[in-house]
Amino acid sequence: xxxxxxxxxxxxxxxxxxxxxxxxxxxxxGEMTITLDDVHQLLGLLVTGRPVHYDGGIDRLxxxxxxxxLLGASxxxxxxxxxxxxxxxxxxxxxxxxxxLDSCSEVEVEHAVLAYLLYILxxxxxxxxxxxxxxxxxxxxxxxxxxxDAYAWGAACQDFLYRELGKASKVGTRQIAExxxxxxxxxxxxxxxxPATYD
Numbered sequence: 001x002x003x004x005x006x007x008x009x010x011x012x013x014x015x016x017x018x019x020x021x022x023x024x025x026x027x028x029x030g031e032m033t034i035t036l037d038d039v040h041q042l043l044g045l046l047v048t049g050r051p052v053h054y055d056g057g058i059d060r061l062x063x064x065x066x067x068x069x070l071l072g073a074s075x076x077x078x079x080x081x082x083x084x085x086x087x088x089x090x091x092x093x094x095x096x097x098x099x100x101l102d103s104c105s106e107v108e109v110e111h112a113v114l115a116y117l118l119y120i121l122x123x124x125x126x127x128x129x130x131x132x133x134x135x136x137x138x139x140x141x142x143x144x145x146x147x148x149d150a151y152a153w154g155a156a157c158q159d160f161l162y163r164e165l166g167k168a169s170k171v172g173t174r175q176i177a178e179x180x181x182x183x184x185x186x187x188x189x190x191x192x193x194x195p196a197t198y199d
């Protein structure tokens with residue numbers, strides 16, 4: 001259910017070069033990092049504006065209220081679609097994809113739009129390790145669709161990448177979450193990658 005197609009060797013090589021204390025990559029000539037300017041130039045995401053709050057500590061009752069209010073989810077839907085503070089992307093897809101927008105009420109269309117945006121966030125800039133869930137805390141930000149362009153999505157993307165790279169660089173970690181396309185594009189933009197030659 002994810003759209004992550006990454007160069008595993010490239011990502012793993014860069015994760016090994018990462019220094020958590022400074023959020024930099026240690027290279028043979030010094031240190032480099034992915035800056036907000038890089039995020040803006042490479043992805044076109046705003047890096048200034050209102051902060052995108054990710055509240056990992058949001059309580060289950062609030063999450064359930066958000067799902068009911070903004071996604072129109074019933075208790076049975078929540079039991080099938082929720083995994084702690086995360087919603088399964090498969091549930092979002094299966095629950096909202098069959099809707100025929102011509103026959104939906106305005107409220108149902110709003111629910112479908114929010115579900116679609118949450119799905120996009122979960123498959124692009126805020127991916128989980130398995131690529132199959134997204135945090136429901138982003139519903140707070142999605143609540144007002146008219147102000148989405150006022151948020152610093154690029155800064156949130158960079159912060160999430162730094163956090164996930166920090167987790168991935170710890171000994172014993174086997175997976176990484178994040179929009180790794182940013183890391184890959186940054187490497188390709190700043191370094192000439194020559195294809196391997198075989199004798």
